[in-house]
Amino acid sequence: MQGDDVGSSVLRPPVVTLDIAITGHRSRHPVFAKNKAAIAQSLSALMDLLDRMAIEESGCGGEGERPHIRLHSLLAYGADLMAVDAVQNKGWPVVAPLPFGRDLNLAINAQPVLADDIQILLDGGVVADPEIAERAAEIRGIAAKARIFELAEQDREVEALYRKHLAEPENRTAEQDFVAICSDRAAMAARVMVEHSDILIGIWDGVTHGNVGGTRHTIESALEQGIAVIWLDAGNPNQWHVLRATEELAGLGNRKAPSDSEASVREIIREALCPIGDTWQNARANRVWRDKSNRFFHAYRRIEALFGTPGLGALRSLRQHYEHPDAIAGGSGAPLLSAVAGLPGGDAALAQRIGNDILKPYAWADSVSTWLSDAYRGGMVASFLLSAFAIIGGIGYLPFATIEEKWGFAAFEFLLLAAIVVIFLTGKSRKWHERWFETRRVAEYFRHAPLLLLLGAARSTGRWPRGPKGNWPEWHVRHALRAIGLPQMQVTSAYLRSVLMLMRDFHVVPQRAYHLGKASRLKRTQHNLHRCSELLFLSAVLSVAAYLLIEMGARIGWLPHHMPHDVAKMFTFLGVLFPTLGGALAGIHYFGDFERFAAISEITAQKLGDVETRIEMLLAAHDSDISYARVSSLAHRIDDIVVDEIENWQSVFGGKHITVPV
Template sequence: MQRDDVGSSVLRPPAVTLDIAITGHRSRHPVFAKNKAAIAQSLSALMDLLGRIAIEESGCEGRGELPSIRLHSMLAYGADLMAVDAVQSKGWPVIAPLPFGQTLNLAINAQPVHVDDMQALLDGGMALDTESAERAAEIRNIAAKAQIFELADQDLEVERLYRKHLAERDNRAAEQDFVAICSDRAAIAARVMVEHSDILIGIWDGVTRGNIGGTRHTIESALEQGIAVIWLDAGNPDRWHLLRATEELAGLAGRPASADTEVVIRSVVREALCPVGDTWQNAHTNRIWRGKSNRFFHAYRRIEAIFGNPGLGALRSLRQYYEHPDAIAQGNGAPMLAAVAALPGGDVALAQRIGTDVLKPYAWADGVSTWLSDAYRGGMVASFLLSAFAIIGGIGYLPFATIEQKWGFAAFEFLLLTAIVVIFLTGKSRKWHERWFETRRVAEYFRHAPLLLLLGAARSTGRWPRGPKGNWPEWHVRHALRAIGLPRMQVTSTYLRAVLTLMRDHHVVPQRTYHLGKAARLKRTQHNLHRCSEMLFLSAVLSVAAYLLIEIGAKMGFVPHNLPHDVAKMFTFLGVLFPTLGGALAGIHYFGDFERFAAISEITAQKLGDVETRIALLLAAPDSDISYARVSGLAHGIDDIVVDEIENWQSVFGGKHITVPV
């Protein structure tokens, strides 16, 4: 038997992780080579400081557990490997997004000077050149202890250009071609590394511009994505600077080190480890997952059913049954999980992690959010209707009862007004509005997360949105996905083609279809609701006009003299009934904002349609043209569409807090 209270087991606090990335000069850089010992000492001290601050700040919000600290490194020979050496004694895991397949990456970073040595390294052997052999041995040793994510989708082309470059050392064009493709691959891997990091340490002389994908370019890319950069000056290793904006790269030369470096670093670490505002543990946050909707909260969806789907179907049962978190992997999530498991060369453990760490919390957040949406929106719509019925009921004694019987109608009005107050106070105290926003954000982030996880892509720390009351949903999902991290796999063109198909079939097409249907339904609701309000207003005008005509007719002798007196109470009642109902529907129309919601869904469907077209173009291309950059770019595009949609619909309802309809 499945439990209803699954909140504590499904949306428990995630494992908090501080992710540090490293970029810096290669071993051959003159400034780095000159100050290598001092740089190593300063880097070790910086790592010690970050570790200490992370432990001290981990008690934020009373949670108290120690965070995990990881290093992300591309294992280039120089600063990258120096950082790995600095953290190995601390037991920090090393995550290595490589710009090439692991074997080719070794053959390039060992820096052989002859084709024969390159081939020997590609074949798993030893280079004859002593220095190349030593570098290869060091890289092999470190790689064996790291979690490797290999971007091997262009390895054949890289190997061809590399071989030509080594064989034709005097061929300037061959050298430029090889450097260009290596720079491009390094930039892609650096982006992956930065996306998974909270802080980037840059060991740089502050002068060398380098190539695309080099140290300065990686630092600038991190700053553009909102990642804090600790610049360790390779020319003066004792100087640390915290950079937060690309504009700070201007005029770095001669800038003195900040006197409060530890203070600003501490603020960055705390920002990464601790949510802003209320956490999911707050007493107001509903952690109880319910298996079905509450009929008392169906008013909003009943309005959609009546005015959006006219006919007998509008009166059907609207009770919804939410998929249990423990059942989603074998239910609605099963086709997607099967597609993930069938990906060629994928991480075999990833499908299981997606099922347990993504789909289960998604099902929880989706069910709780839907229940809260019904409570908030249904409660407000019910209040509009109850308010109208209270007025109508209070005056209903005029045509149907005597003044002595008015107390019954007054009691009816009082009960309805009391119900409105109860709805208002309950919704306010239990924060239906805020909690709906928060849990819906959690659900939508988890819904499309598998697309990013399959590609080792992520939304950068600095690019997550933030709600008006804090960022716990973003903080929670970011750390939950970070815990899954980069898959242990080699990305190939064949794998990317399969991911494209999965992306199209299990997200883009279903979501586009959903939004098109939603937009059409909401537009019908808006049109019919507006038309009904107009007809009620017109009926009010006609009822008043009819009474005036009766009065005129009585004065002129066309109708009995007592007729106006006999029908006055009924027409007074009708004069209140029609505009009151019309006003209630107009209030629901304003509150629901169906037209704007329809426009948001139409725009989202259009954007997803554009993505579907781009996916079709890539699938029609040869494997050599299906690159990681293109496919991950589409995944990031979908991610941006999701976030834009969340921000748009929350801007509609953001100011519409639950209140009494006055």
């Protein structure tokens, strides 16, 4: 089936989003408290600038829609809430990854001094102290309007340490224990915030080091992940600086007033909103849906089947039927969506978003990439074989026809050579090679995306790879995932345990089995191709040796003297046939690089095996030991494995553009 009107079988442009994060001093910091009004004024002006530039750059050189702009904040009392106030009139949604559950977060950030006030705040009551009550009311009001992602799996432990700290204010050990766990939780929430952001605004005096999870630590973490930081100097609020590398933190004391900060910010926004390089994903060629593979492009997979599959399976039909994007949610994706919907305490809307915004584009990219892979690799393998058959056919008249009948063999040779030229020109003009690379990247990014979404994790803007022709696949997937954003839910140990099992059952185990099977098949293909090429070369040597023996036998009288003349053309034909076929198979062997691909799959399977072992260790542990940090690190490890595998195999085929087999 082909046609333009195919529902969701086109890769739809993503909703373009600019995500701004805020970190800064708390309200009790002396420099922040002293310059609070000036900081608020400068921050408001900076937000106005970002809003205006985002609108100006949203067209990416053409017509474009106004981007969605969001503010990410941990809702700590101080700079975080100041930023929320600064964007209230702009209509920016506020996203809050909290280091604790919503209620405990309020109880901590309201800064009570009495242990009894903790329970009142946890119960949603109003404490007697008016300042504490005012802070609690402000945090509660903002949280009610924000999209909240609560990292609550350690709340019981945090609450116990908090109560002990307030009940025993002179106990330094209790204070240190509470500060330590709060710092770890804040660092984890800040990491989530940074991963989902394009720009981090840091309101910092440039001096205070603070704890893990504090302002300086968050700024440094963002820079390490390739996120641009706009540093608003709390000691001199009229100046702000753009930071792009952690090394810049070493020389802040000698940093001069910037002269081109606005130009730097504009460049950062353009990088976030606009893809770099070719953006062909919505060209007409990709609006034509193909529901099955083309038999004319099966040459590469037929070679794999013949040389890598034992028994009669080598002769099976290779026709593939692609799953339509509109059908995947009720088809192959149904078990995953059912598992997502059944996660305890999960975001009820997330399963539907994954079905519509992840699985559908995955099905599109996977099928288009598979078709292009067949076209490119099958076309190249066919060209190697056609080239060999053209040579064999051109010389075939020697033993089988007269010189007067050579024209038929020449015509046959010409047709095969013309077919090679057609394959080359078609593949070149339609960019089979480039489009296969790009759509494969899109498919693989979407394949494991649900694991990250379920945990509110993401690959940071600065850590996405970039292809040689641009980054539209990465740009597209990044914005598609950003549009879904953080799940609105409370993370618990039970939820994390269920996500671990889903991670294992729906990605790690099946992908490991796939790569092990692929490695085994490719190693057999490589071995058998190499062996066949050797046999053909040996046959060429034997055919030449046989003719020489016949010639010698005729000369010494052991064979009829006319026999060498009678068989000369046949042996000439065989002398061309065997090395030509051997050379074609050797060319396919070189082009396919089966051994290196097998090694890549073996390494990937080994890495996934290590992840599976780590998952099993966590599943065997007590719920209290299953932390968000541990589970999200496994999701990031899987993400890194996927990206590494893509980069490895694309580096192998990167220089093998479609060409004529010469």
